[in-house]
Amino acid sequence: ITRLQGRTAVITGAASGIGRATARRLAAEGARVVCVDLDAENGAKAAAEVNGLFIRADVTDEEAVRAMYEEAVDTYGRLDIAFNNAGISPPDDDSILTTGLEAWRRVQEVNLTSVYLCCKYAIPHMRRQGRGSIINTASFVAVMGAATSQISYSASKGGVLAMSRELGVQFAREGIRVNALCPGPVNTPLLQELFAKDPERAARRLVHVPMGRFAEAEEIAAAVAFLAGDDASFITASTFLVDGGISGA
Template sequence: MSKFEFSGKTALVTGAGSGIGRSIAIALAEAGAKTVVAGRRVSELEDTAAIIRDVGGDALCVAADVTDEASVSALVGQVGPLHVAVNAAGTVLGGAVDEMDAEAFARVFQVNVTGLWLSMKHEIRTMKGTGGGVIVNIGANIGARIVRPTMGAYAASKAAVSSLTRTAALEAISSGVRINCLCPGPVDTPLSMRPGEDRAARDARVAATNPSKRVASTDEIAGAALWLASDAASYIVGQDVVIDGGASA
């Protein structure tokens, strides 16, 4: 699927066991990158690696918890020279502001914000030491552009992702590290379904509210991520790139 070239480069993808992260890891491998797939569930990572190898790619699985700094440091340390990092690890927990459990609220921020910060911290350090690189963070149109009832914790965490991305981008660009945030709308993954919804109900809900009348495929998000990571986007720094079918417009 790729029109971009990453031969001779090493790419790290967190949250690569499923969904958007898996599609991005596969796309990077198809484009020639040696791809390190990371996440908490080893069996899912192995499935991603098997797909990569089936298409002739090179994959390494590393179990890692992005909320634990020692785990993140060990992960990045195994990669060696790092040219591209895509931080796709994330979680969604819903609830009204006056009803949400404090532990659930904290968990959303622990994964989506602290996990992202720790990942960037060690990725940037490694990239600075080897001449630069590109980081693509996976945010969301919710928080970056719009909000939804019962999605306060998630929206706030993704707004923080966008802000943290911009700050890190300004700090790191002089060292040759280029950072941006990709902000998808509804994507064809289980995370896009509300409690009690099946895929058909989700599709009908999105079709009724989204100008494009559908959810995005994970391959569409992967294509945008590869573009942001490629030299074609070399002058794009510290931006939210929204890919949501017109929902935030």
């Protein structure tokens, strides 16, 4: 399939997990891929895998975010797809009674403020072209309680969902689609780390997934590829759940 031929995609959090699988998938569908991550070693490997460009950037740094889209456009001439996906897992014991203000702020900064910055600096490029697809990674916990008291994490993802919806509505007539991707639990280093600290949590979570398993990153990447391209031409401002049925149960 080459449904993304000629398109340029910038993917944040591309060194690992969902971002990395998506880099491979979008490249396989013909896109030129810019991999962005803090992790220089794995980020460079991810970019090499897809014959793309690696940019080391912290997505909470406004100037770095502005510059990474500039560099992408300078290199490939355009910006069609922004997959704003970098994020961090909840702090240990992310309950309202235990999460400190600093940990709370850090999660909002990395998971939510970063998406604000990425949208802010991606949209002007897309506007100039009269076309673009933005996919922001939220989570199923943006639409339902997760039974694991992830207060700061869930709040950050709820913010991503609401912001994506607002932007989708605001820019619908300019050809820019903005969707919130809401994965269920996905088998990535982020989840594995969380479960290594608290193995019972994995079992508790699994019980709630009707499919009885976690997603593989490639299954999320397939949804991103769909939202990125013209097959999704009438989909914007959506809450796009790829969750094995967890939110429907």
